Amino acid sequence: xxxxxxxxxxxxxxxxxxxxxxxxxxxxxxxxxxxxxxxxxxxxxxxxxxxxxxxxxxxxxxxxxxxxxxxxxxxxxxxxx
Numbered sequence: 001x002x003x004x005x006x007x008x009x010x011x012x013x014x015x016x017x018x019x020x021x022x023x024x025x026x027x028x029x030x031x032x033x034x035x036x037x038x039x040x041x042x043x044x045x046x047x048x049x050x051x052x053x054x055x056x057x058x059x060x061x062x063x064x065x066x067x068x069x070x071x072x073x074x075x076x077x078x079x080x081x
Contacts (some may be wrong), residue, residue, distance in 0.1 A: 002080050003054060005029075006072045015049040029070035033063075055081055 001049045013027040043060050051057040066072045
């Protein structure tokens with residue numbers, strides 16, 4: 001099943017609220033990922049949830065290449081099966 005941009009953004013918001021309660025306000029496409037204040041020990045959990053929810057595995061080492069939430073959403077959209 002291919003997810004729309006809106007569905008991915010909404011799903012990411014739910015994941016962020018679950019894993020990062022302090023960084024969950026106002027998730028938008030233009031929001032800087034650094035503004036989420038993700039600790040190193042939380043990155044794996046976030047990417048695990050993303051893989052489970054959307055079927056798109058993202059290597060923890062690749063996370064740093066995403067500057068905004070929109071870039072992450074585009075990556076997920078482009079790598080759906």
